[in-house]
Amino acid sequence: MLPTAAHRKALFQPARDLVRRVHCPSCWHGFAPQESLFIAEDPRLLGDPVSGPTEPIRFLPSRFDLTGAAIDPDGARCTRLACARCRQEFPRALIEVPATIASVVGSPGAGKSHLLASAIWSMRRQGAMLGLEVSDAEPRMHARIHAMENALFGSQPEAVPQRLAKTETAGGDGYSEVRVGGRTETVPTPFIFAVRHDSARAEERLLVLYDNAGEHFLPGADEATRPVTRHLGRSEFAIFVLDPTQDDAFRSGLGLSAAAAGASRQDVVLQEMASRVRQHRGRRTDEPCDLPLVVALAKADLWAQALGISLEREPYLPAGGVDRQALADVHRTLVRFCERTAPEFLATVRAAFPRCLFVPCSALGRGAGSSRVEPQWAAAPFVAAWEWRQGGHLEDFVP
Amino acid sequence: MRAELIHTSLPRGLDGGTGFSVAGRTGGMPRGLAEALSALSGLPEAWPDAREDQRVLHATRCIEWQGESRWVASVIRPSGVDHTGRGNRLAHHRLIDAQEIVRACPVAILQDSARWMQAWSGTPREMESPSEIGAMPGAVGATHWKRAFGDEGVAVAALEAAMQSGVGAWIVVPSEVDRLTLLAELAATLPLPQRWTRGWATRALRPSAGSMPVICVIGAREPALETLGDPAWVIRADSLRPAPRATSAKIGVEAEIAETRASGRLTWQPERRLGVGVVHAPDAAPSMGSMASAPSESVPDHAVPIAVTLEEAPASRSWRVLWLAAVLGAVILLGWFLLKGRGA
Numbered sequence A: 001m002l003p004t005a006a007h008r009k010a011l012f013q014p015a016r017d018l019v020r021r022v023h024c025p026s027c028w029h030g031f032a033p034q035e036s037l038f039i040a041e042d043p044r045l046l047g048d049p050v051s052g053p054t055e056p057i058r059f060l061p062s063r064f065d066l067t068g069a070a071i072d073p074d075g076a077r078c079t080r081l082a083c084a085r086c087r088q089e090f091p092r093a094l095i096e097v098p099a100t101i102a103s104v105v106g107s108p109g110a111g112k113s114h115l116l117a118s119a120i121w122s123m124r125r126q127g128a129m130l131g132l133e134v135s136d137a138e139p140r141m142h143a144r145i146h147a148m149e150n151a152l153f154g155s156q157p158e159a160v161p162q163r164l165a166k167t168e169t170a171g172g173d174g175y176s177e178v179r180v181g182g183r184t185e186t187v188p189t190p191f192i193f194a195v196r197h198d199s200a201r202a203e204e205r206l207l208v209l210y211d212n213a214g215e216h217f218l219p220g221a222d223e224a225t226r227p228v229t230r231h232l233g234r235s236e237f238a239i240f241v242l243d244p245t246q247d248d249a250f251r252s253g254l255g256l257s258a259a260a261a262g263a264s265r266q267d268v269v270l271q272e273m274a275s276r277v278r279q280h281r282g283r284r285t286d287e288p289c290d291l292p293l294v295v296a297l298a299k300a301d302l303w304a305q306a307l308g309i310s311l312e313r314e315p316y317l318p319a320g321g322v323d324r325q326a327l328a329d330v331h332r333t334l335v336r337f338c339e340r341t342a343p344e345f346l347a348t349v350r351a352a353f354p355r356c357l358f359v360p361c362s363a364l365g366r367g368a369g370s371s372r373v374e375p376q377w378a379a380a381p382f383v384a385a386w387e388w389r390q391g392g393h394l395e396d397f398v399p
Numbered sequence B: 001m002r003a004e005l006i007h008t009s010l011p012r013g014l015d016g017g018t019g020f021s022v023a024g025r026t027g028g029m030p031r032g033l034a035e036a037l038s039a040l041s042g043l044p045e046a047w048p049d050a051r052e053d054q055r056v057l058h059a060t061r062c063i064e065w066q067g068e069s070r071w072v073a074s075v076i077r078p079s080g081v082d083h084t085g086r087g088n089r090l091a092h093h094r095l096i097d098a099q100e101i102v103r104a105c106p107v108a109i110l111q112d113s114a115r116w117m118q119a120w121s122g123t124p125r126e127m128e129s130p131s132e133i134g135a136m137p138g139a140v141g142a143t144h145w146k147r148a149f150g151d152e153g154v155a156v157a158a159l160e161a162a163m164q165s166g167v168g169a170w171i172v173v174p175s176e177v178d179r180l181t182l183l184a185e186l187a188a189t190l191p192l193p194q195r196w197t198r199g200w201a202t203r204a205l206r207p208s209a210g211s212m213p214v215i216c217v218i219g220a221r222e223p224a225l226e227t228l229g230d231p232a233w234v235i236r237a238d239s240l241r242p243a244p245r246a247t248s249a250k251i252g253v254e255a256e257i258a259e260t261r262a263s264g265r266l267t268w269q270p271e272r273r274l275g276v277g278v279v280h281a282p283d284a285a286p287s288m289g290s291m292a293s294a295p296s297e298s299v300p301d302h303a304v305p306i307a308v309t310l311e312e313a314p315a316s317r318s319w320r321v322l323w324l325a326a327v328l329g330a331v332i333l334l335g336w337f338l339l340k341g342r343g344a
């Protein structure tokens, strides 16, 4: 038999464009796409000196087949890619599509994990309304976020409220340990989504998110051997999850009793965040941070009514896309509330992040007291920040 | 040094901070050591309807601190709800010193429930040195293995497979059985000194590069199993054939096997067949030939096209050989006919 049509076609396949530079979503090391390592598929090629003894070997290939897949030393076809430094696997899309890294920051118990799970769940379902299509870049690597979404939205046999566990600070499936330069480092497992505007010729872009433990953002927790929040040095936007119910000043402004012991100083966490942003971008300590910040005021089901904010209508236009007016209105209400109750906090935010937007959200929404979870405005901080970043649809938006 | 550390979620920890933090530690423990122990405190997610006792992680692990290896025994258990109303866990770590290693079985230490804190109460504080661990020879026989799998020899077979894997192993057993007892009987199959050549655990732990292999006896419903294929280091206990000599020899004194292991003759080595001229520096990716990787800084400013066919697949190479042979054959035939035609 002569070479098949498929073979002939493959030989003339047009070259695929790659991005100029990849930033590893686990260690944020920058490298050229052709420096990516491939992950061996042959089960005998086990034991990588960096990613661990139970991981397949990572290698820089010299042999490829006609489709561009690498051939491992045992002749198996390999398509999975890994970072040149920490050797953690990343989706192939990362070398083909530009990526936006985003930071979700907040003190322990602020509501980051619930918000993340609810926001992703809402974005997957409400694409048309949001004007965005959101999907997993590589479903195989998303077991953790799927488990979080299932825990909140999966069908439950009993009528018990399903809630997420507190995020671990190390160990478990949220982190990996790698050996780089003779030193063991803990790196976080990212969540990577493909986002596409629903206009016909819209280009795809990846969104990289992390579910950190709040403890990682406390002063003193940024260590070289546990660089789990160093995405702050690379992110294009940040979401600061503020829990007004953890703060006595906000609580009194909302007419609630004093907070229980153990609430962390959220203004300190915000300052620490700003200092890490500057430090990891090589900025001066008095320089403002140039990335947009969305302050997501969480658990709004508990307090929105007291401020006359209605969460019934989500902030999107009937034809799809973000409703600027709705965002601007609610931003003004929340800023006025902060001016009244916690002016120092507002001053800290504005000094560090001149581009800031206040958005209310509720991960549990209407379902807060029950076993059902019906998020309200959960995706809004993410969609607003996504559109407000450089190159987004709301880039020129001044709230 | 005998020392211990308790790590759990608190309104305020001993070293400040809120949430997961140090609740108690032996007075005088260096901060770096406390951080290294705190980093071992994670409790992996279990299957959704797991009972509290099924979620407990019992483990002995070897950590490196200031250039030295230290053994740490840990019991990490769910412990009610914390001040934020969310499920909490209590991690209790105990450093094991050199004298204790000589006389105690690692899994027997984990089984000694009086030694392990069930719940934390009171304010964060520095604690006294823990009491010394005396002689603890460990389990005798493998009755739980016999009950679970019908034959004590399954324990020997499982241990043998686990020891042969240089990377540790996950031995998968039904989720309902008492894994700590199975682990104790498994460890007791080895002479005492050899038990300290591996870590032991009752939940799925992935060893990191350069760390001591850990033998984990895990439940079949562990979520960590779901995303794995079927690697050689995952051993399904119910598919093992009992080791032949198990029923005759007394399992607790399988000295010969143990001796072989101790001498390293059975140590599993990852197979690396990377071809000729391969340099395999510890941190460098094995490169298999000539594809030059430009240093990151010299990447051109335009998009880089993907290299589609640097070398064809072996299959297409054999086609090419066939092709060449056929063409060559045709040319020879043609030449022969021509010569013959001219001659005629």
Ligand SMILES: Nc1nc2c(ncn2[C@@H]2O[C@H](COP(=O)(O)OP(=O)(O)OP(=O)(O)O)[C@@H](O)[C@H]2O)c(=O)[nH]1
Residues within 6 Å of the ligand: A106, A107, A108, A109, A110, A111, A112, A113, A114, A115, A163, A164, A165, A166, A167, A168, A212, A213, A214, A215, A298, A299, A300, A301, A302, A361, A362, A363, A364, A365, A368, B019, B084, B085, B086
């Ligand atoms: N009423 C209400 N409670 C919420 C909401 N979101 C989260 N919570 C509660 O707030 C607590 C903390 O939520 P998490 O999402 O675990 O907080 P976190 O920021 O991830 O905390 P760490 O993992 O400790 O950093 C939980 O008890 C949740 O039930 C919400 O929208 N409404």
Ligand SMILES: [Mg+2]
Residues within 6 Å of the ligand: A112, A113, A114, A165, A166, A167, A211, A212, A213, A214
């Ligand atoms: Mg969390």
Ligand SMILES: [Zn+2]
Residues within 6 Å of the ligand: A024, A025, A026, A027, A028, A029, A083, A084, A085, A086, A087, A088
């Ligand atoms: Zn990396």
